[in-house]
Amino acid sequence: MEYLLLIIGFVLLIKGADFFVEGSSSLARFLKIPSVIIGLTIVAMGTSAPEASVSINAALAGNNDIAVSNIIGSNIFNGLIVVGICAFISGFKTDKDILKRDMPVNILITFILYIMIANGKISRIEGILLLVGMIFYILNMIRDALKKRNECPSEQSIPLYKALLFIISGLAAVIFGGNLVVNNASQIAVSFGVSQNFIGLTIVAIGTSLPELVTSIVATRKGDSGLALGNAIGSNIFNILFILGMSATISPLHILSESVIDCGILLISGILLFVFAFTKKSVSRMEGAVCALAYIGYTAYLFIR
Template sequence: MEYVLLLVGFVLLIKGADFFVEGSSSLARILRIPSVIIGLTIVAMGTSAPEASVSINAALAGSNDIAISNVVGSNIFNGLVVVGVCAVLAAFQTNKDILKRDMPLNICVSAILCLMFLDGKLSRTEGILLLAGMVLYLCFMIRSALKNREPGADIQTLSLPVSLLYIVGGLAAVIFGGDLVVDKACIIARSWGVSQNFIGLTIIAVGTSLPELVTSIVATRKGDSSLALGNAIGSNLFNILFILGMSSVISPLHVLDESVIDCLLLTVSAVILYLFARSKKKMTRLEGAICILLYISYTAYLLIR
């Protein structure tokens, strides 16, 4: 029964995020916001709603290992698998704004998180600093969106009331699903005799990152690589700045030595992704395949650790 309820939790997370993204994207089109801004903010936050729900619920329940490992594992998956799969499906040009601004910021934020982890905890003060960084980033993105509003186009969108209903209903499903996933994953971890850290880095991290993967693949298939790459990078920034920031403000988080290593590997993966994206200002199929192989190697490392 625990496995069935875990699956139900994942379904609620994924479908809830799907409705949230559709409603948010429709609202963004009504407001005439460029797609790269949509990807970095609204869609990124929507697809990261499962991670937010899981980690915040874990922090409330005192499951610190899951709160941290879910975010770190999801970010590694986003950078290597989500972007890698999109590049394998169709090589794409790198958006110049993401390359100059958001990808270097992603590396810096990941490195700062590593430094915060070194003392073995993520305190409330550090959580507040992360949240302040999220506020500054959002303010900058909102300002950029207002400066670059696109002229009205004949694009079919949901009506404003339906968009708001999708947003509210999607978030409700994500919150309830996240609670189910944390509760049942902890029970299953204990029954298997494996650590919550391992479960968070693998099953939960991949499960909560499925919305990013699906959304980015769909965007790539439609030729909107700006939204696909922006979704992955924006989600990673949101995961660290907001989710870990909020989780540690709710309850200071104990950091395992293993989590420090995982965070260091996250920073290295962010650097590799940036170098690939910067070379010839595009992501090739070969580079995408290398990213996927790196993630498979990381998973193998977790199994033998």
């Protein structure tokens, strides 16, 4: 039964992502704003719903180490695997706004997070500061979207109600399918004798990032690399500023020493991705393969840690 539910989960993820991307792209055309803005906001927040659910519920239950490790693990996966696989499928040019604004912001807030957790905790005040940072980031996105409305040509799009229906139904299928994959993959792993710690650091973190992965792959195959890259980077920013900010505001987070090391790895991966995107203003298939191999190396390190 676990294998059957696992397959159903993957089907829901793939078909849900297809509808989600189609609806999001149509909404961008309807609003006359670049799809990358939609990717950095609506799509990024929607695909981060599993991370939000896991981390905020963990904070409410007092399982602070899960709240932090889930976010850090998911962000490493987003940067190395989501972007890496999309680049390997089809090398893409880097959106200039993501390169100048969002990737540096991603590195900056990861560095701030590293400084915050170096003393072994994220206080309630620090959580509130992260939430304030999220508000400023969203306001900046809205301002840029309004500026660029006149730059986007008017294109034929599906009706607004249908685009919204695609977004809502697609997101619901993606989240439900992701939960099916995480729960049943965990049960299968347990049956093979894999430790709960390893499952938490890999299957749960990867599982909650499956919406970003599948959505970005679908967007890339549809030729919308701006939405794909915006989704991955936007999700990472949202995960740190909103999800960790909200979790710490609910209950101050106590950090495991391993999470400090993982955050350092996350910072290095963010810088690596920026370097790849900056050179030739694109991410090549070879660079995508390097990102994916780096994640495999990180998983091997978790296995022996």
